Amino acid sequence: DAGVTQSPTHLIKTRGQHVTLRCSPISGHKSVSWYQQVLGQGPQFIFQYYEKEERGRGNFPDRFSARQFPNYSSELNVNALLLGDSALYLCASSLPPGGGQETQYFGPGTRLLVL
Amino acid sequence: DAKTTQPNSMESNEEEPVHLPCNHSTISGTDYIHWYRQLPSQGPEYVIHGLTSNVNNRMASLAIAEDRKSSTLILHRATLRDAAVYYCILRDVWAGGTSYGKLTFGQGTILTVHP
Numbered sequence: 001d002a003g004v005t006q007s008p009t010h011l012i013k014t015r016g017q018h019v020t021l022r023c024s025p026i027s028g029h030k031s032v033s034w035y036q037q038v039l040g041q042g043p044q045f046i047f048q049y050y051e052k053e054e055r056g057r058g059n060f061p062d063r064f065s066a067r068q069f070p071n072y073s074s075e076l077n078v079n080a081l082l083l084g085d086s087a088l089y090l091c092a093s094s095l096p097p098g099g100g101q102e103t104q105y106f107g108p109g110t111r112l113l114v115l
Numbered sequence: 116d117a118k119t120t121q122p123n124s125m126e127s128n129e130e131e132p133v134h135l136p137c138n139h140s141t142i143s144g145t146d147y148i149h150w151y152r153q154l155p156s157q158g159p160e161y162v163i164h165g166l167t168s169n170v171n172n173r174m175a176s177l178a179i180a181e182d183r184k185s186s187t188l189i190l191h192r193a194t195l196r197d198a199a200v201y202y203c204i205l206r207d208v209w210a211g212g213t214s215y216g217k218l219t220f221g222q223g224t225i226l227t228v229h230p
Contacts, residue, residue: 004158033216042202042220043159056216090158094216101147101208104218106158 025093137203
């Protein structure tokens with residue numbers, strides 16, 4: 001079975017631009033989470049979506065938004081890019097979330113460089 | 116979120132056991148202990164999780180202290196492929212609101228395996 005896929009793998013943007021990152025979850029998984037990983041640090045939680053609704057949100061500005069589609073794939077949008085948005089963006093999918101035991105399966109990430 | 120503390124780095128020789136410690140003195144009774152690892156240039160990967168009892172799977176063993184204030188991830192025979200950053204994460208079974216589905220990653224332990 002295919003794992004979590006993300007596109008594109010790499011992206012270069014300039015300050016002020018916007019970017020859309022895409023994620024396809026494992027077949028049968030209905031929950032998608034997004035994380036930002038700055039070089040040298042652990043991933044930081046941005047959003048979780050389940051059944052097309054935002055269920056969890058991390059401490060990120062409103063420039064960050066996401067949505068989930070009927071096929072459970074997801075997009076992460078970042079507006080007005082800043083240099084500090086340069087990072088690896090990770091998508092993770094899981095079965096219905098909650099309960100403390102669910103396992104999240106991560107994709108390989110999209111590496112975004114903002115110049 | 117309850118906090119975990121891990122050593123910044125550890126080293127091991129190939130085919131020897133590795134014990135990766137994690138302190139979580141503020142753990143609550145409803146926190147599951149999860150371990151993920153991140154190999155170079157990849158997204159994090161689930162390793163194991165537990166609540167109170169020691170757990171084994173094909174990848175590793177998890178030893179949980181009786182008072183649950185610490186745990187140890189055990190790799191029984193380290194291989195070069197086990198070189199990664201290992202993250203110890205607490206997940207509340209009742210996590211809700213904006214923390215729904217959130218994994219809180221710390222700095223993790225960088226494991227180096229020598230041939």
